[in-house]
Amino acid sequence: MNKTTNGEQTSKDSFLERIARMYYVLGMNQQEISEQLNIGRSSVARFLNEARERGIIQFQIRSDLENSRHTALEKQLAKQYGLKDCVVFRSDDSPNAFETLASQYLNSVLPTHGSIGLGWGRTLYSIGTQMHLCDPRPGLKVVQLSGGSGAKEELVPAASVIQVWAHALRGKPYLFPAPAIARTEESKLGFLNDPSIQEIVEAIRKVSVAVIGIGHTGEDASIISSGLVPGLDSATLSATSVGDVIFHFYDDQGTFSNPALSERVVGVSPEDYLNIELRIGVAYGTGKTRAIKGALNGRLLHVLMTTEETASTLLD
Numbered sequence: 001m002n003k004t005t006n007g008e009q010t011s012k013d014s015f016l017e018r019i020a021r022m023y024y025v026l027g028m029n030q031q032e033i034s035e036q037l038n039i040g041r042s043s044v045a046r047f048l049n050e051a052r053e054r055g056i057i058q059f060q061i062r063s064d065l066e067n068s069r070h071t072a073l074e075k076q077l078a079k080q081y082g083l084k085d086c087v088v089f090r091s092d093d094s095p096n097a098f099e100t101l102a103s104q105y106l107n108s109v110l111p112t113h114g115s116i117g118l119g120w121g122r123t124l125y126s127i128g129t130q131m132h133l134c135d136p137r138p139g140l141k142v143v144q145l146s147g148g149s150g151a152k153e154e155l156v157p158a159a160s161v162i163q164v165w166a167h168a169l170r171g172k173p174y175l176f177p178a179p180a181i182a183r184t185e186e187s188k189l190g191f192l193n194d195p196s197i198q199e200i201v202e203a204i205r206k207v208s209v210a211v212i213g214i215g216h217t218g219e220d221a222s223i224i225s226s227g228l229v230p231g232l233d234s235a236t237l238s239a240t241s242v243g244d245v246i247f248h249f250y251d252d253q254g255t256f257s258n259p260a261l262s263e264r265v266v267g268v269s270p271e272d273y274l275n276i277e278l279r280i281g282v283a284y285g286t287g288k289t290r291a292i293k294g295a296l297n298g299r300l301l302h303v304l305m306t307t308e309e310t311a312s313t314l315l316d
Contacts, residue, residue: 016051023048024057068092068101073311077304080315081296084278085109087305099130102282102305107134109280109303110169110209115141117204117268118165119212119246120149120158120180121222123282128161131168140171143203145210146246146267147178147191155226156180174203178266180247181228185263192266204268210276214283215244216291223247229261243291245281245300246273252290254298278302284310 022028034041051057074086089101142165148158159175166173178197182188191197217237240257241249247265249258256270281301283292293314295301
């Protein structure tokens, strides 16, 4: 039985390889293949798709980024955490190296029309200063995924992230005119009832791609050092959580673990965040390793962009 099964498998693989070679190497179109093999044209398309799924057909995309990426680490991380893609940049001490490479990668994946959502933080702001290297996208809406930090914008960039990205991409900025975290759930509802807030909330629900940073729970976490939540300290956060996306905190397994705080976040909800088709996380540094790993465990990201040092630590 096993011999028969193995024989059938080999025969099927050979057949799929034959179709793949006819299409990609010999340059035959699907109609020509269907006529030569006496099968339907729709079957040719189905067999080509099956050959890709079974690894008989494999693609390698050449780009200027190739020499700057650590493909071995990328493959290991993508496989271990089920990522759609992983971007690991090699060590480079030149100014703005990470940000420049990040913008080049994003230029290849961001849509030209529709809308993208952005998180907050200094890393995203720094990348925004290099986004002028991307192709202009005048048909793109750049949406702020949560409220801002008011006078603390310098410590926790939010609105300024939207402004610098939208200016660089020639897109249309959609700012969130509200605090990132309300004092109470009741005051949050008051903000959400404002017509201008309702417009941005609707825009958030139409976002197809999100680019976010990943927060941690240490003493120097932005949410603590900025005092966005008066009285909040690292010990309280770390008791239940290891990191956050858009101020929604999660544990080691990537399960949202601080519902009381999440209910006060004025912006994208955990449910709406998880409904975004492509979620790209940008984070690096040994202090964020546990937070990044939690996000990966919980499948909170589809794509991770990080450094060689951080990637090695995640695999260790």
